[in-house]
Amino acid sequence: MTVMTRKPAGSARLRYHALLAGRDSDTQAWLAGQLCQVTQRRDDLPDDPEQLEHWAARHAAMVAHQHADYLMQRRQGAPRRYFANRAQALWFLQQVAPTKAVDGAWLHGCLRHWGDPRYHGLIRTYLEELGDGDPWCNHVLIYQRLLSRLGCLEGLPLDDSRYLQGALQLALGQAGEGYLPEVIGYNLGYEQPPLHLLITTHELAELGIDGHYFQLHVTIDNAASGHARRALQALRQLQPEQGQAAFYQRVRLGYRLNDLGVDTPSLIASFDLQGELLAALERKRVFGQFMHADRCRLQGRTVNQWLAAPEGLPGFLQALQAQGWIERNQDPRRCRFWQLIDGPKASMFGVFSAYEKQLWHDWIAADWQRPMRRVAPGQWESELTLETPCETVQMDGFVHLIAAMAGNRHAEPPGLRATRAYIRATGLTGGGPC
Numbered sequence: 534m535t536v537m538t539r540k541p542a543g544s545a546r547l548r549y550h551a552l553l554a555g556r557d558s559d560t561q562a563w564l565a566g567q568l569c570q571v572t573q574r575r576d577d578l579p580d581d582p583e584q585l586e587h588w589a590a591r592h593a594a595m596v597a598h599q600h601a602d603y604l605m606q607r608r609q610g611a612p613r614r615y616f617a618n619r620a621q622a623l624w625f626l627q628q629v630a631p632t633k634a635v636d637g638a639w640l641h642g643c644l645r646h647w648g649d650p651r652y653h654g655l656i657r658t659y660l661e662e663l664g665d666g667d668p669w670c671n672h673v674l675i676y677q678r679l680l681s682r683l684g685c686l687e688g689l690p691l692d693d694s695r696y697l698q699g700a701l702q703l704a705l706g707q708a709g710e711g712y713l714p715e716v717i718g719y720n721l722g723y724e725q726p727p728l729h730l731l732i733t734t735h736e737l738a739e740l741g742i743d744g745h746y747f748q749l750h751v752t753i754d755n756a757a758s759g760h761a762r763r764a765l766q767a768l769r770q771l772q773p774e775q776g777q778a779a780f781y782q783r784v785r786l787g788y789r790l791n792d793l794g795v796d797t798p799s800l801i802a803s804f805d806l807q808g809e810l811l812a813a814l815e816r817k818r819v820f821g822q823f824m825h826a827d828r829c830r831l832q833g834r835t836v837n838q839w840l841a842a843p844e845g846l847p848g849f850l851q852a853l854q855a856q857g858w859i860e861r862n863q864d865p866r867r868c869r870f871w872q873l874i875d876g877p878k879a880s881m882f883g884v885f886s887a888y889e890k891q892l893w894h895d896w897i898a899a900d901w902q903r904p905m906r907r908v909a910p911g912q913w914e915s916e917l918t919l920e921t922p923c924e925t926v927q928m929d930g931f932v933h934l935i936a937a938m939a940g941n942r943h944a945e946p947p948g949l950r951a952t953r954a955y956i957r958a959t960g961l962t963g964g965g966p967c
């Protein structure tokens with residue numbers, strides 16, 4: 534038998550994990566392949582880089598206009614555009630988790646240029662992604678805490694394509710000097726606040742989900758002075774005097790990498806509530822098929838028999854309804870099955886995770902309208918207590934600090950300490966709390 538040691542071509546998930554572990558051996562070749570894929574694609578950047586300021590202003594104005602439109606529609610009674618229910622929102626937050634877990638990673642290679650003021654805008658952007666080493670402000674940790682509070686930390690099995698953007702970000706951060714134009718271009722695309730960010734922020738709050746992570750990006754990436762602005766300045770400052778056209782062409786390729794994979798609105802729209810519930814049941818079935826007493830019967834079959842094969846699951850949902858355990862389109866709290874799984878005294882307490890319970894809840898509720906619960910932007914539950922020990926990092930050269938601040942490591946305690954030490958040593962301080 535031959536043992537496969539190479540990553541199967543096209544597996545973004547394996548690439549992502551190899552990059553995360555710092556064990557990806559052919560990053561540059563893979564990145565070159567991804568860039569090759571986008572050469573024939575179109576983008577919305579102007580042909581003349583002199584027009585970029587105008588382009589950015591037009592983009593920001595268009596997003597503002599579309600957002601105002603969205604808000605007006607909502608005021609006039611339109612339903613949420615993205616999230617039909619809370620389960621869909623939790624599903625989405627887990628789908629993008631691999632990307633959020635490496636937020637900012639594409640800029641890691643800039644750190645070594647701390648002595649060159651032309652890089653300071655990009656470095657500052659990266660340091661802000663890292664929360665300047667403060668675990669409260671580190672974007673990766675903010676997102677992790679959000680998932681943790683929502684009971685979604687263990688994650689879902691995800692489609693391979695969910696790992697592509699994260700892999701690209703890590704690869705750009707690790708690929709080195711040869712990819713500066715592409716990094717600038719990717720950064721230019723990623724840091725322009727999109728409409729979907731504004732809508733997501735709004736609708737998460739409406740569903741009682743802390744939207745701080747998203748709200749933070751609305752403000753910190755702003756086009757007037759935030760990351761979007763700095764992205765443009767970096768291009769201006771770092772483009773060479775000779776060969777500007779070739780440089781800009783490569784910037785455009787890097788920009789187009791943002792479009793690989795599935796775009797956010799299409800991803801959200803692909804949610805299938807019943808499909809997700811069945812997938813969750815299938816994950817449970819393997820264990821659950823032996824756990825029920827034989828007196829638990831539905832339509833003459835034991836629950837263990839219902840759970841014996843994946844094909845039985847849709848019928849199991851039908852049987853629960855036929856036997857009166859579940860009546861859909863009503864308040865789930867009135868449903869006998871819901872009472873089995875919800876609450877500390879429920880007989881199946883702890884069987885389903887918070888996300889899985891939300892799937893049940895929303896599938897049962899279906900068309901039943903829950904009274905809306907609005908949470909003001911920025912209002913969120915208390916965070917987990919994280920220690921911020923007074924650090925004493927020995928400065929044994931920037932190489933070690935920079936290595937510890939890589940996109941796959943900066944959110945761990947040594948990475949956070951290194952970030953603070955780097956800021957102290959370089960004087961590249963930020964402008965206050967995140």
Ligand SMILES: [Fe+2]
Binds near residue numbers: 637672750
């Ligand atoms: Fe971020």
Ligand SMILES: [Fe+2]
Binds near residue numbers: 724753754760
């Ligand atoms: Fe940003």
